[in-house]
Amino acid sequence: MIEMRDIWKTYPNGVMAINGMNLSVDKGEFVYVVGPSGAGKSTFIKLIYREEKPTKGKVYVDKKDLSSMKEKHVPYLRRSIGVVFQDFKLLPSLSVFENVSFALEVIEEDTAKIRQRVMRTLETVQLKNKARFKPHELSGGEQQRVAIARAIVNNPSVLIADEPTGNLDPETSWEIMNILEEVNAHGTTIVMATHNREIVNTMRKRVIAIDGGRIARDEIRGDYGYES
Amino acid sequence: MKARTLARHVREGAKNLGRNGLMTFASISAVTVMLLVVGAFLTIILNINYFTNELENDVEVRVFIDLLASEEEQDELYSNIESLNTVDSVDFVPRDEGLDDLIESLGEEGEVFESLREENPLNDVFVVQANDPHQTEQVAQQIESFDHVEMLDYGQDIVEQLFSFTNLTRIIGIALIVGLMFTAMFLIANTIKLTIIARKTEIQIMKLVGATNGFIRWPFFIEGLLLGVFGSLIPIVALVYGYEQIYQYITVSVDLSFIEMLPPYPLILQVSLIIISIGAFVGVWGSLMSVRKFLKV
Ligand SMILES: Nc1ncnc2c1ncn2[C@@H]1O[C@H](COP(=O)(O)OP(=O)(O)OP(=O)(O)O)[C@@H](O)[C@H]1O
Numbered sequence: 001m002i003e004m005r006d007i008w009k010t011y012p013n014g015v016m017a018i019n020g021m022n023l024s025v026d027k028g029e030f031v032y033v034v035g036p037s038g039a040g041k042s043t044f045i046k047l048i049y050r051e052e053k054p055t056k057g058k059v060y061v062d063k064k065d066l067s068s069m070k071e072k073h074v075p076y077l078r079r080s081i082g083v084v085f086q087d088f089k090l091l092p093s094l095s096v097f098e099n100v101s102f103a104l105e106v107i108e109e110d111t112a113k114i115r116q117r118v119m120r121t122l123e124t125v126q127l128k129n130k131a132r133f134k135p136h137e138l139s140g141g142e143q144q145r146v147a148i149a150r151a152i153v154n155n156p157s158v159l160i161a162d163e164p165t166g167n168l169d170p171e172t173s174w175e176i177m178n179i180l181e182e183v184n185a186h187g188t189t190i191v192m193a194t195h196n197r198e199i200v201n202t203m204r205k206r207v208i209a210i211d212g213g214r215i216a217r218d219e220i221r222g223d224y225g226y227e228s
Numbered sequence: 229m230k231a232r233t234l235a236r237h238v239r240e241g242a243k244n245l246g247r248n249g250l251m252t253f254a255s256i257s258a259v260t261v262m263l264l265v266v267g268a269f270l271t272i273i274l275n276i277n278y279f280t281n282e283l284e285n286d287v288e289v290r291v292f293i294d295l296l297a298s299e300e301e302q303d304e305l306y307s308n309i310e311s312l313n314t315v316d317s318v319d320f321v322p323r324d325e326g327l328d329d330l331i332e333s334l335g336e337e338g339e340v341f342e343s344l345r346e347e348n349p350l351n352d353v354f355v356v357q358a359n360d361p362h363q364t365e366q367v368a369q370q371i372e373s374f375d376h377v378e379m380l381d382y383g384q385d386i387v388e389q390l391f392s393f394t395n396l397t398r399i400i401g402i403a404l405i406v407g408l409m410f411t412a413m414f415l416i417a418n419t420i421k422l423t424i425i426a427r428k429t430e431i432q433i434m435k436l437v438g439a440t441n442g443f444i445r446w447p448f449f450i451e452g453l454l455l456g457v458f459g460s461l462i463p464i465v466a467l468v469y470g471y472e473q474i475y476q477y478i479t480v481s482v483d484l485s486f487i488e489m490l491p492p493y494p495l496i497l498q499v500s501l502i503i504i505s506i507g508a509f510v511g512v513w514g515s516l517m518s519v520r521k522f523l524k525v
């Protein structure tokens with residue numbers, strides 16, 4: 001599903017964020033990406049949805065070669081990848097429903113399909129009863145669920161999340177993890193960068209530890225590891 | 229593009245206008261001022277061109293024949309003039325006819341000249357038309373060198389003056405318009421830059437969920453287009469009312485009725501079309517500048 005071959009990434013300012021990385025993630029896997037601050041986790045995530053291009057090496061998502069992909073094809077790639085961030089990135093003037101349907105409207109999906117799919121997705125994230133609420137009327141956990149709904153409403157094959165629980169208290173973080181588990185159970189591959197030791201150690205999924213832009217550890221049923 | 233998508237872009241573009249009310253107002257004002265100048269200069273230049281053309285066709289050389297010239301000598305002069313290859317036509321106006329014209333043109337007051345019938349002081353005249361009105365002066369110089377020419381009269385001066393006036397107007401107009409055009413474009417580009425900044429999160433999400441670049445850009449083009457088109461409304465209204473007023477005034481006025489003006493229609497329609505096109509062009513160009521610079525998609 002995701003493959004990286006000898007990836008190097010140097011930012012224009014000279015920072016070497018990724019230094020020779022090889023890995024592959026199969027379809028349906030759930031992968032945690034851990035590592036100290038500045039290790040290169042976000043950069044790694046950005047390479048997957050082609051927010052950044054590697055300086056050297058090849059990235060494949062769904063067998064598509066991202067390094068040689070033409071700019072005009074990038075939007076179509078993004079339609080098969082859902083992305084979630086720490087800060088939700090919801091549009092404050094839109095309701096919950098509109099925030100989710102936004103993702104389908106801007107790719108010119110049929111109106112009839114939109115309503116149906118948005119409602120079904122809101123059901124998955126258990127926010128159907130708050131469809132008319134504005135983001136500021138929701139708790140942090142609920143806002144993140146809206147963001148997840150927006151990321152999965154188009155049935156992406158991969159969902160990537162960069163510290164999705166970073167702004168949430170432990171209890172709410174677990175709510176989010178339950179939803180991500182359910183999404184994963186339906187076949188969506190999930191890659192999640194996190195600093196949340198408790199979650200990683202409890203869930204016992206594949207853990208890729210990054211340090212200094214290299215893979216320090218890659219374990220099938222790993223734990224968070226070192227002290228942070 | 230689907231009709232629904234276009235409707236969305238127009239809606240979003242119109243919404244953008246409301247986002248930075250003050251900048252929107254400034255942009256539309258700048259476009260308005262620019263297009264007022266465009267409209268004014270365009271109508272002036274078109275009218276001067278028209279007037280000059282009308283005058284040019286009237287440009288002729290009046291050759292006053294020596295009073296002492298015999299009939300043979302007049303014939304000789306005639307064939308000399310006619311053989312010039314710059315000359316289109318030569319008409320003979322005998323002095324009696326000249327006097328008739330004079331008396332007629334003066335109306336009541338002309339009657340005092342009736343007494344001159346016996347002792348007509350006028351010359352016989354050849355009225356010479358050049359092939360090309362611009363050659364009138366050259367033709368006059370050639371004729372001047374012939375025998376039995378007492379005097380020459382031609383209206384070249386006024387035409388030359390009009391020509392240089394048109395050129396000056398054109399240069400001033402173009403310089404002014406180009407300057408104002410860049411001001412308007414700059415303001416539009418800035419307005420759109422502000423919109424782009426205001427919609428940063430929205431644009432980021434659109435990119436994230438896979439909206440195409442074209443889809444993201446469209447509302448900004450529409451916004452620019454609307455700024456340009458709204459800016460052309462006042463100039464068009466001013467043109468429609470203003471031109472009719474001036475046209476009426478000049479046609480009716482005794483002192484100015486010698487000025488030949490282009491009739492209001494189709495001129496007003498043509499100039500309006502040009503105004504709205506320039507407005508739209510400046511608007512879209514302004515947004516293009518901003519979109520290319522600030523909308524990294
Ligand atoms: N856009 C950028 N331009 C230049 N340098 C960058 C950019 N983004 C990240 N970096 C640098 O690259 C390195 C890796 O950053 P990255 O954001 O990938 O780390 P991270 O593992 O996500 O850290 P954190 O846990 O704090 O989020 C850091 O040194 C960072 O300063």
Ligand SMILES: [Mg+2]
Binds near residue numbers: 041162
């Ligand atoms: Mg990070």
